[in-house]
Amino acid sequence: MKNPASLLQAAACAACIALASPAHAQFGNILRQLPGNIAIPGVTSAGPAAANSGDVYQLLQQSVESIDEPKEIEIGRQLAAVLLGSKPLHPDAALQRYVNRLGRWISLHSDRPQLPWTFGVLDDPGFNAFAAPGGYVFVTKGLVDSVDEAELAGILAHEITHVTEKHHLRALSAKARSGLATQLIASQLRNNVGGVISAQMLALGKNLYSSGLDQADEFASDRQGVALAARAGFDPYGLPAVLQQLRTAAPDNPLFSLTLSTHPPAQQRLEQLEVAMGNRLDAHTGKPSVTIPQRVRMR
Template sequence: MKKTAWACLFASLFSLPPQAMAFDLGGALKDAVEKNAGDLINNKNSNDADTTPANPEANSLASINWKSPSRDEEIKLGREIAGNLLGAAPLVKNPALQQYVNRVGRWVASQSERSDLPWHFGVIDSDDINAFAAPGGYVLITKGLYKRLQNEAQLAGVLGHEIAHIVQKHQLKVLQKQQLLSLGAGLLSGKVAKGNQTIEKVIGSGAEISARSLDKDAEYEADRMGLILAARAGYDPYGLPEVLSGLEDISSNDGSIALLFKTHPAPEERLAALGAATAKSGNLPTGKTLEKRLLPLP
């Protein structure tokens, strides 16, 4: 869809208040969850000095308050979940790329209501076209998706979508509901898992939730917010719609994108939902695309 049309469709989105695509890689995720991979981002895969290694003391999460998890509990939980996912596909061994994606992601995240989270971003070594978010500020996109990007504004839009999931606590809310139901059933049956057994189940469930589909409303909300956050950061707001438009041209039978199509609304539906969210017409703010600043990936 041409930019003139998008100008009319999306103009009112920026009056809205501020508020991963999926990832599986076949059976690799299941194997990684079972092995309970430990570290999130280590110095071997990335020399990003701002990246914090995972806390190996998962015991501190065994007594998490599922009715209202604290900020620290959310961060620790997300760190363990992301660590499991990285057990399925490690980071691309390109420190410059990892640092670049972190700079862009953190700048976009700074435009959100949760700018205080210790945000971490990375590109994982997979040719699948995917991305995902884990609670507490952890965002990963695949090498396959990154290679499709043509400018930094598109990267900002994709990262903005995942940032929105975390800001709105989409995955965390699903985990809360699951764990509260599980605890309730356990109390009724007199069987309640304790200690490490509990947290291992939570981390495994969290990895599956982060990697699989949320409901359509959550995805549409993340699209709207991702566009808004990227525009607030000074980027061309057409970045995310351009990525979605590009995905329309890929066959749903293509193995690299099959899971994304399976677990997300179709790109054309997402584009239509973005348009339908517009309350009035007008001009979108001018932003930068920054084609030359997008770091190439061989």
């Protein structure tokens, strides 16, 4: 599967989700090897949380304020299952551990350090990052291969901000209240990573990850992500460096097409960041670049 957009088309395919892949089978193993005994409740097995997937969709149709943290995490678990149903985790356990450590370190400096933060590298050559409510963040292997540590920290901080600010949760709620997916019968699809997931949640997730968030949410995540990366000790210019890379990416390059189509133009994001950052964070710059293979080998 070369085109990242097809990742999401595959997510809609129940047969694809039901298919057990070897990488999925490794998912539980990878999670067990992660530091801090990171576990995704209900993702590795059909736990009690998976039983109320229909309720979750109904909950989304009400106000975001009525969704408490356990429900928010359950919604995120279902969306994580949508993503993992279409693309497996990369089998490199050392890389998964490193990205989890990095992400968890950054999340500790966020406004919601207590969430069960979980980070994963998807086995996909595209250049993409995804977040889901409750603390789930995924980056593609293609992205990890083309950035250094400070740049990855900037991307993770951007995604972490989407979670802490509940951007996806609000977008999902708006879509659910607009009637999207109500035409679907309340059937549940069984998949091998998430227990059960409702057809409505699958449709919502597919729609959200292919259409993207509001531009205002993206700009806010850029601004707050830069500050968060700096608080966690990373060069705040990591994210702007990634945006420079995106700015020069050919729009018809399929590896970048989903990222480019779901985000405001990189030039515009850079301009907004320049206004927000000024030279306030310049004292935090100038750290030597560390490559990710170097860092993974150091462990």
